[in-house]
Amino acid sequence: MRSTGAASRLFALLQQVLLLGTRVIAAVANAGFLAVALASLPSLVLPALLDRATSVILAGVTVACIVGVPAGTVLGQQFGWHATLWAVAAVTAGCALFPLRVGGSAGVGSVWPEWRSVRCFRLILVGVFVNAATFAGFTYLGVFASGFGDVWVPVALALFGLGSFVGVPAAGRGWIRFGPAVLALVWLAALVASASPLGQLVAAFVCGACSFGVGATLIGAIVRTASGTAPRIAGALATTAFNVGAVAGPALAGLAVGQAFLVSAGFAVAAAVVRRRGTW
Incomplete structure (x- = not known):
């Protein structure tokens, strides 16, 4: 009996390690694609169209929030989390049937000189903070929606994704300007509206946008x-900011849940930083 129990625990541990490892590999592939796509934009479009082209790339990424996350949630609820991973594997295998072949290129040398010439670290830091807040909210959106019943979870996730799909091209084309006052009002309204199912669904869409x-x-x-002085790593810088925020946000949100004092202190520090932004 002891040997059987030890074998079961070892098998469970191996499953966890395998799951974590495959998740890391998938994340590297996804981040690598996004970095290359973003770094290619300055050579593909005119400078005046760069923001719009970036929004097109990122709008494609948001489709995962509209379709992938809600669909994976439904599959997991109905058939277990293994079904979601099998669905991802099936989609990946389907994409592998139609590879895109491109010509090779000669070596491009070291990129370290470009790292030393980067002058947009403030933008990168702000990008980390923004994406941390975004994914902190997105991580717990399903938890809040489940308080009104499991049926609302995929609906809320899909509306957040739909909002992100609308907000990205709207910002890229200059249709919407997100000032500090607008963002503060949006988050306050979301806090008030989240007390009801309908209000939470509306808030999910608006917050996603x-x-x-x-x-x-x-x-x-x-x-x-960054493309002027570091063209080869411009996309990597943006992707790094995006992914560091995506990791840090949910982790910090998990620590902050139930710690109202720490959250309030964080908001106070953020307000002080914003107030002094003119002295940076």
Whole structure:
């Protein structure tokens, strides 16, 4: 009996390691694609169209929030989390049947000189903060929606994704300007509206539009600013800001849940920083 129990625990541990490892590999592939796509934009479009082109790339990414996350949630609820991973594997296998072949290129040398010439670290830092806030909210959106019943979880996630799909091109084309006052009102309204199912659904859409609209604007600014002196790593800088925020946001949100004092202190520090922004 002891040997059987030890074998079961070892098998469970191996499953966890395998799941974590495949997640890391998938994340590297996804981040690599996005970095290359963003870095290619300055050579493909005119400088005046760079923000719009960035929004097109990121709008494609938001489709995952509209279709992938809600669909994966439904599959997981109905058939277990293994079904979601099998669905992802099936989609990946389908894409592998139609590879895009491109010509090779000669070595391009070291990129370290470009790292030393980067002058947009403030934008990168702001991008980290914005994406941290975005994914902190997105991570717990399903938890809040489940308080009204499991049926609302995929609906809320889909509306957040739809909002992000609308907000990214709207920001890229200059249809929406996200000032500090507008963003503050949006988050306060979302807090008040989240007490009811309908209000939470509306808030999910609006917050998705604002969060990804601001994020897309910052990513476009990073690529545009860095492409002059660091063209090969401009996309990597933007993607790094995006992914560091996506990791840090949910982790910090998990620590902050139930710690109202720490959250309030964080808001106070953020307000002080914003107030002094003119002295940077």
